[in-house]
Amino acid sequence: MSSTIIVNRQNGIVELCFDRPDKKNALTTTMYEAMADALTDIAGDPSVRVVLFTGNGGSFTAGNDLKDFLANPPSSPDAPVFRFLRALASSPAVLVAAVSGPAVGIGTTLLLHCDLVLAGESARFSLPFVNLGLVPEAASSLLLPRLIGHQRAAQLMLLGEPFDAQAALGYGLVNKILPDSALAAAAWELAGKLAAKAPAALLLTKKLLKSESISVADRMIEEARDFRAQLDSSEFREAATAFFEKRPPDFSGKPKDC
Ligand code: COA
Numbered sequence: 001m002s003s004t005i006i007v008n009r010q011n012g013i014v015e016l017c018f019d020r021p022d023k024k025n026a027l028t029t030t031m032y033e034a035m036a037d038a039l040t041d042i043a044g045d046p047s048v049r050v051v052l053f054t055g056n057g058g059s060f061t062a063g064n065d066l067k068d069f070l071a072n073p074p075s076s077p078d079a080p081v082f083r084f085l086r087a088l089a090s091s092p093a094v095l096v097a098a099v100s101g102p103a104v105g106i107g108t109t110l111l112l113h114c115d116l117v118l119a120g121e122s123a124r125f126s127l128p129f130v131n132l133g134l135v136p137e138a139a140s141s142l143l144l145p146r147l148i149g150h151q152r153a154a155q156l157m158l159l160g161e162p163f164d165a166q167a168a169l170g171y172g173l174v175n176k177i178l179p180d181s182a183l184a185a186a187a188w189e190l191a192g193k194l195a196a197k198a199p200a201a202l203l204l205t206k207k208l209l210k211s212e213s214i215s216v217a218d219r220m221i222e223e224a225r226d227f228r229a230q231l232d233s234s235e236f237r238e239a240a241t242a243f244f245e246k247r248p249p250d251f252s253g254k255p256k257d258c
Contacts, residue, residue: 003034006056012049012195013188014042014093021057024102026065029072032080039087049199050191053097053110054184058122060097063105066132066240073231074224081106082224085138088113089216094194094206098187099123099165100180109138111173112147115206116194118187119165120180125173128160133235133251135226139219146212147172 008015016035018025042048055061064081074081088095088110097111100120108125111117127144129136136144136157145153148171156163168174178186194202230236235251242249 003030004028005031005034005038007034007038009048011192012047012199013052013191014038014048014050015052015054015191018053018055018059018061019057021055021059023065024059024062024104025055025057025107026062026068027081027106028065028068029074029080032084036080036083036087039084039091042093043087043091046199048093049195049197049202051091051093051095052187052191053095053114054187055099055101055107058180059101060099060103060123061107062102063107063128066243069231070237070240074228077221077224081137082220085220086217089139089220090213092203092207094202096187096191096194098183099125099174100183102126104128106138108173109136109140109144112138112140112143115209116190117168117174118183118190119168119174119177120183121165121177122180123165123168123174123177124162125164125168126160126162127157130158131160131249132239133233133237133249134230134239135223137220137223137227139216139223141223142215142219 004020006017006019008017016038018027018031020026042051095114097114097117099111099117100122101124103111103123103125105128108127127136127140144157152171165174165177169177238251239249
């Protein structure tokens with residue numbers, strides 16, 4: 001696939017690998033489209049039991065591609081990013097992620113939809129939505145407080161400060177930490193173990209574990225409304241411009257030449 005998502009299929013496992021290492025695997029519209037299509041196909045293919053998310057080049061993903069978001073803000077519920085999120089949240093397959101390096105924004109929020117998460121020692125998670133003048137997505141405003149409690153979720157989401165693999169293990173966001181060099185093999189071994197289980201029992205159990213799916217879908221709609229509005233805001237424009245100009249953003253509202 002030319003989208004910079006590599007799709008590998010074998011023995012009931014589909015690996016979706018973010019492959020844009022020069023941009024820390026930041027996710028473009030085309031990449032979301034490829035993943036939404038792949039997850040939709042997988043949902044209709046009972047031979048697939050496990051989806052494995054990985055990133056190439058020492059990064060999981062730097063999250064949404066900010067240039068792409070500035071140029072092509074997702075303007076409708078059918079935009080690829082929202083199609084991807086719905087397909088992710090409703091995927092019947094067991095979702096496994098292997099995270100090393102940066103896992104920014106959606107790189108962390110997509111993990112809340114995964115069933116098992118392995119982290120390399122270099123994994124560094126962050127939820128910088130407010131720092132970017134944006135709001136959380138992927139129903140993370142619902143799922144993160146549920147997982148770790150309101151105050152800890154508020155700390156991560158309001159301050160947007162990065163946290164490491166050890167902290168993520170403590171939060172219950174990841175199952176296990178491994179040396180980076182052992183991560184890929186461990187992830188494939190885990191995926192293989194899952195794919196060899198009794199398939200109906202495996203997929204039914206995953207479905208039962210995800211029984212909150214109705215409120216998740218509603219929350220994604222609410223978040224998407226606010227996220228789209230914030231993408232149009234001067235706050236996001238300032239944050240993204242500041243990132244590329246390598247300076248801190250200025251949210252004071254003062255004219256820039258003051
Ligand atoms: N969108 C677009 N480009 C991005 C990007 C993103 N989210 N994240 C990184 N890049 C690009 C950088 O602009 C840089 O491109 P260049 O080589 O043409 O200058 C390249 O990827 C490498 O990034 P760099 O910042 O030099 O790497 P780093 O190792 O110092 O830091 C991150 C890695 C992920 C911590 C840092 O790039 C970052 O904070 N990215 C923004 C993350 C973000 O805000 N995502 C949106 C969440 S909604």
